[in-house]
Amino acid sequence: MSAATPVNNPEEPFVEAFGGxxxxxxxxxxxxxxxxxxxxxxxxxxxxxxxxxxxxxxxxxxxxxxxxxxxxxxxxxxxxxxxxxxxxxxxxxxxxxxxxxxxxxxxxxxxxxxxxxxxxxxxxxxxxxxxxxxxxxxxxRAHLRRENFILRRELDTHVDLAGVDGLIGASAALQPIREAIKRLATVPSTVLITGESGTGKEIAARAMHNLSNRSANHFVPVNCGAVAPEIIESELFGHVKGAFSGAASSREGLFFYAQGGTLFLDEVAELPLAMQVKLLRVLEEKRIRPVGAEREIPVDVRVIAATNRNVEEAVQEGRFRQDLYYRLNVVQLHMPPLRERTEDIPALAEYFVRQLAQQLGVAAKKPDSALFASLASYSWPGNVRELRNLIERWLILGNISDVTAANTTPGTTTNSDVTLEAVEKQHILKILAEVDGNKTEAGRRLGISRKTLERKCAEWGV
Missing domain, CATH: 3.40.50.2300 (Response regulator)
Known part of the structure; x- marks a missing residue:
């Protein structure tokens, strides 16, 4: 037997630990x-x-x-x-x-x-x-490395799914969304999900992944608006040792962790223009180049993007590349705001009560008609995410009046002529006042990113 010849010993069985x-x-x-x-x-x-x-x-x-x-x-x-x-x-x-x-x-x-x-x-x-x-x-090791990475991101994002598609409610507004998700799960096309903050864009993206043939691999979300522009390229593509000051070792990017699965680019319209060019190239050629690397690496990743901004307007203003918009917008899925599906509020509220009571370690109370009436009369600028935060406060405070007071302020009117923008501004400024101007905490309570909150404050001159 030569030194290079392997020894075949069938009496020593091998078990594939993770399978796959x-x-x-x-x-x-x-x-x-x-x-x-x-x-x-x-x-x-x-x-x-x-x-x-x-x-x-x-x-x-x-x-x-x-x-x-x-x-x-x-x-x-x-x-x-x-x-x-x-x-x-x-x-x-x-x-x-x-x-x-x-x-x-x-x-x-x-x-x-x-x-x-x-x-x-x-x-x-x-x-x-x-x-x-x-x-x-x-x-x-590769499985555990990816699993640990994804679990850490899950803990940071606190995304919870209910049922197969994660969507709660039986309103007419949700039915075409469910049907579209099922169809889109069977194809590899890029999808652009639009809708206001807190409408469940990431949940829809996860549902497409979970129902697809990529579900055995990972769903990797990244909030493009929450990553500093100077490091977003390294975050997505990785980097090699010495690529820039502080790069003491090589690091894999999010495309690496999403290999064979799905990469979800939330708030994609916040990407810097230079990064938009590189993302377009990746989508077209299915290859990435880590920062500082001389070689491109082939990748097999489905990209789903989302934004709460008017991308067509951003294209016209030169803030978003038209060619990238067309490449992302192969299929568009628009998530309806909560005010267009108020009949789903009872089911959502009861779900959040069960979920949050366990997390908070408090008794799960059943919402009554008085609370539902208050919830149904509100315009919900923060949508489902804001509803979840309100239910959390209700479970903690235990007093309906203390919670519903968050929806109005002294001297405000319920006149139907008041615009949605005015209601949104009023509510956001009230939350900012409650947290002494802490935009990170205010964004968490409102269910929007700090960058989005800063943009709105700049528009209002606050």
Whole structure:
């Protein structure tokens, strides 16, 4: 048996811990035909895509064309060692997991491999279960890394879904939305979701993802208006070590974490113009370039965007690129405001009571007709998100009058001639006064971003 020949030991079973290998792709780089053939036979029934090449030059061609979840890399290659090539691709911004295999290992090579970013290191000859275990560890770590990242973002955003599509209520305004979500879930097209703040745009985007064939992978949301313009490119595409001051190490971007899944760009109209150009290129070519990298990386990500602004007006004013608008607006889904579906308020209120009572550790009270009457008479500038915040205050204060007083101020009128904009301004200024001008806290209570709140205050001269 040669040093490069693997040992097939069927008596040592292997268990795929997380499963889902059928969604994974692997690139094998080895100059020995027997090893390439063996690894391909071993993996082709387990993974969705297995490619084999005999040189780093051929590997570079495939990496430019496709995304691979894992690379199995021989260290002894003609012209260039596997470790040297691994260092090169890391410097170019490629973060693929790599298992290095070699027949001539020493401590120095192992240390260099790990420092270069190899996820695992195997000495030939190896058993079948050893290579499968190494691959499984890589997939498990990648799964957990993405899972932890997504869970941290979930805790930050506090998005809760109810039912399959997350939409609560049976109003006529919701029926076409539900039907559209089901249809859009079956296609890969880019979708632009419009509507006022707090109408459930992210919930609709999540529903499209959960009902699609991408649901096995992650839904990654990002609020474009909440990320500083100078770091938004790194946030989306990642960066390589030394790309800018403070970049002490390479970092994957949100497109990386959304690989195979869905990236939700909320408040997309807040993107700087320079970033709009780069996003358009990514949407058209399905490739990203991490900040400071010399190489583009293919990605398989569905993009769903959302905005509460009038994008056509922004295009006319030169604040949003027309070509990006057309590229995002393949299909548009408009979320109705709560004032157009007031019949859903009882169902929403009862849902929020159940949800928030458990989170707050208080008794779940049943809203009565007096509270529903008060809720139905309000215009809801903050929409469903504002309703949720009001129910939270009701559960804490326990007094309907204390809560409904938040909807009016002394001296205000309920005259039907009062415009929606006036009601919105009145309510926002009242919340700002309650929090002593803290725009971050006011935005949280109102269900809008700080940037949106600052824009409104600037318009009002506040």
């Amino acid at each position: 290998w059928q969604e994974r792709s692997i690139l094998i780089v080895d100059d020995e035909p027997g090893m390439r053939s063996f690894l391909q036979r071993t993996l082709v029934g387990r993974c969705s895509r297995v490619e084999t090449v005999e040189s780093v030059e051929a590997a570079n061609v495939l990496l430019d064309q496709h995304h691979f979840d894992l690379i199995i890399l021989d260290n002894s290659l003609p012209g260039k060692s596997g470790v040297d090539w691994l260092q090169e691709i890391r410097e170019l911004g490629l973060h693929n997991d790599v298992v290095l295999i070699t027949a001539f290992a020493d401590l120095e090579t192992a240390i260099r491999a790990l420092r270069a970013g190899a996820a695992d290191f195997l000495l030939k000859p190896f058993r079948v279960n050893q290579i499968l275990s190494a691959i499984g560890r890589c997939f498990d």
